[in-house]
Amino acid sequence: MTASIEDPNFYNDLDLSFAKAWDLIEPGVNKRASPAHTPVVGTIGGDGAPQLRIMVLREADRVKRRLRFHTDVRSTKIHEIASNGKTSVLMYDAAEKLQLRLWGEARVHDDTTDVDKAWSSSTTFARRCYMAEQPPASPSQEPTSGLPSWIEGCQPEEMQLMDARANFAVLWFEISSIEWLYLANKGHRRARWDWYDGTQSWLGRWLIP
Ligand SMILES: Cc1cc2nc3c(=O)[nH]c(=O)nc-3n(C[C@H](O)[C@H](O)[C@H](O)COP(=O)(O)O)c2cc1C
DSSP: OOOOTTSOTTTTOHHHHHHHHHHHHGGGGTOTTSGGGSOEEEEEOTTSOEEEEEOOOOEEETTTTEEEEEEETTSHHHHHHHHOOEEEEEEEETTTTEEEEEEEEEEEOOOHHHHHHHHHHSOHHHHGGGGOSSOTTOOOSSOOOSSOGGGTTSOOOTGGGTGGGGGEEEEEEEEEEEEEEEOOTTOOEEEEEEEETTTTEEEEEEEOO
16 A cells, blocks of 8 residues: 555556546557557457457547447457447556556447548548458458459549448447556556446446456
8 A cells, every 4th residue: 555756646546547547548549659559359259259359449538438449340340249249448558567458338330420420530541441342251262452453552532432431330339347457566556447327437446456
């Protein structure tokens, strides 16, 4: 419980640890070098096995406690989420010695206007992967990007991307629990916050690391 002058201010402070967790997540949206830019997103496969993959963080909203991701509507993860939305997100900031584990529910956003906005805010190069003719994970007889050959190595024009819009999905991940692990020589710190709908608030507690 004792803190020294070298300890970060959040070391023995639950509220500051919670704020620090979000301070670590939020820069992931715009800072490519931030570890929170490419977290691991875990869903539950059709066979019950955990399925993990890296995804780019597109938006983080501390007040609405949610994260936004983009993906192909035909991808396996979309089918997994449709049958079980339980999702987990993992990130580790080695410089800060902080691991965050987030749990919650993912859902495909169905407001066309919002999805259109997200679509047009992505670069044409990023949107090119949605031009793949076959769904992601389709077997192929040969090595392939899945893109039409005429667009390989080229940056598409807006017009050429029009059909690909139908393959684009926005995923929202609503967070219901956050777990924190701070590594320190002196002694690690572990904490967890759970969201309570009744009180519309987070309840935090320390855990044994
Ligand atoms: C650095 C990096 C960033 C990625 N970003 C995304 C992303 O934002 N959205 C996405 O659907 N897949 C992204 N992927 C690919 C996924 O990790 C995964 O291979 C793909 O989405 C297929 O996953 P699924 O079969 O579970 O649906 C990224 C991969 C890497 C290595």
